[in-house]
Amino acid sequence: MKTQTVVFGILGTVMDRASRRxxxxxxxxxxxxxTISLFQQNELSIDRLVLLHNKNEEDFAKDIKTDIASLSPKTKVELTCVTFDAPWDLASVYLTLSSFLQDYPFKRSKENYYFHITTGSHIQQICTFLVTEARLFPGMLLQxxxxxDDDDRYPxxxxxxxxSKYDEIASRFKQEHLEGTDYLKAGIQTKNKAFNNMIAQIEKVAIQSKAxxxxxxxxxxxxxxxxxxIFQLKNMxxxxxxxxxxxxxxTLRGDNAMSALFGHKKGAYTGAASAxxxxxxxxxxxxxxxxxxGELGLDEQAMLLKAIEEGRFLPLGADSEIKSTFQLIAGTNKDLRKAVHKGTFREDLLARINLWIYELPGLRHRLEDLEPNLDFELNKYEKDYGYHITFNREARKxxxxxxxxxxxxxxGNFRDLNASVIRMATLCEGGRITAKEVRDEIDTLKYRWNQDDGNNRQIDLERFLPAVEIEGLDYIEQVELRAVIDVCLQSSSAAEAGxxxxxxxxxxxxxxNDSHRLAxxxxKHGLSFDHIKNQTNC
Ligand SMILES: Nc1ncnc2c1ncn2[C@@H]1O[C@H](COP(=O)(O)OP(=O)(O)O)[C@@H](O)[C@H]1O
Ligand SMILES: [Mg+2]
Known part of the structure; x- marks a missing residue:
């Protein structure tokens, strides 16, 4: 049997009615x-028309069916009631249309499909385009x-x-999307898959959400x-x-914290000389x-929660609230859930801000991105200081x-890399970093990291063990355990830590077998590498 031509269309409540009103x-x-003009043309012979209409338009749809029968008796017209509750609401029309199409028994081997896009509200037309582009409708558009005046047929x-001519539209979409992720990565060709996936999602969220x-x-x-x-992308x-x-x-402490965040009226507290x-x-x-x-005080957290939920807050000493609408991005290197347990962070505030939570990995977990970042830092130096800097091959290796x-x-992650490049670029001669500068720089980095290990990196054992167990450990055992946990945290696998x-x-x-020794x-302490990496109490 010859392939049948099937056209879908939405009854045009105004245009199809013409002078009836x-x-x-x-x-x-x-x-x-x-809709009628589809049967007053020569290009396409239509075997079946699926005409979507609202429930209250049934009589009108029947009139149209009668007229079609007079023009093209062989065409089968199927009047199909689809209720678009809100024809001007994009999301609602899209959902109605897409769920109708998903249930429709298309027979692609026997039928060619067209969607007539001339009738319907603008929103319905847009949605028809979208479902066709998304392949939910398996055919072409028909206009x-x-x-x-001098023709007797309608085109x-x-x-x-x-x-392919429409590929340009599709690739434009892709291009814009790419530009967004590229922008968030400062143009650095990062290779770490997890990081790239995260950035792609952040781009979507940044564009679509105000949360x-x-x-x-x-x-x-x-x-x-x-x-x-993210701000600059949204702005662009x-x-x-x-x-x-x-x-x-x-940096926010005491009275100053409240006033820095929420403002104050003149004389709100001693020293508040002006508003x-x-x-x-x-x-x-x-x-x-x-x-x-995580460093914000509990009172400030309460005010902040109200401000993001209601868009209003009370400046210090003021008797009426003021309005401000802003998007909030919060940063932290603390585990805020732990802070909630300790009572230093409000659970309701955390619930409000952790809808979209992104954990940026440290440099050690993105070693494949080290080289592109190194080149980025060299270019940045050139832009900032006006000197072109290169490594000689040996030095780079x-x-x-x-x-x-x-x-x-x-x-110190990327901050360390940034500082390291600045040191080498400044100390090298003639814009060429040689093995000598690199060896000196390696010594500098090692020295700094050793100092960090001794001074700053105090691992909080309570994050990993119940307090009673820590109390049962000798000081020397605590020191050893801290050092081991620290290495685990900085390693991407148990083998590396070992x-x-x-x-x-x-x-x-x-x-x-280092991993086994480590395990x-x-x-002995009821811990495992995975527990440490997930920072859970066992
Ligand atoms: N996507 C990036 N592109 C370029 N440089 C970056 C990027 N992320 C971080 N850096 C570098 O790392 C340094 C530290 O980044 P920063 O955003 O201040 O870290 P954090 O706020 O997490 O402590 C920056 O000064 C910059 O040189
Ligand atoms: Mg910072």
């Missing part, structure tokens, strides 16, 4: 009625137009979105940098026209980035070998 139904043949045009975002990750992982980029896409306001909550707007008000219409949000080795902890922990003894043995050590 004015009681001149008999004059209807003089008018252009798009009818009024005829020229129709088919639009096949599969044709708060929480960015977590160790210091120097790029939280502040990303927050700024015309989503936001207010300012970017940034504050590190660790102050506060950061939330300054961010009106823009984006507020609260870095280290020595640097990268060290940077990727277990000796390099990258405790290699670093047993770096001398492993070379003396014929065969060694045995941790087991």
């Amino acid at each position: 004015r009681g001149k139904w008999e004059k209807r043949w003089d008018k252009w009625r798009p 009818a137009s009024p005829k020229k 129709v045009q088919t639009i096949d979105l599969d044709l 708060p975002l929480l960015i977590t990750g160790p210091t120097g992982a790029g939280k502040s940098h990303l927050a700024k980029r 896409r015309g989503q936001i026209d207010g300012p970017f306001v940034e504050v590190n909550c660790a 102050r707007d506060g950061l939330l008000k300054s961010a009106d219409g823009g984006l507020l980035f609260l870095d280290e949000i 020595i640097y990268l070998d060290f940077a990727n080795s277990n000796e390099a902890t990258w405790a 290699r670093r922990l047993y770096n001398v003894s492993r070379t003396l043995k014929k065969s060694s 045995t050590f941790l087991k």
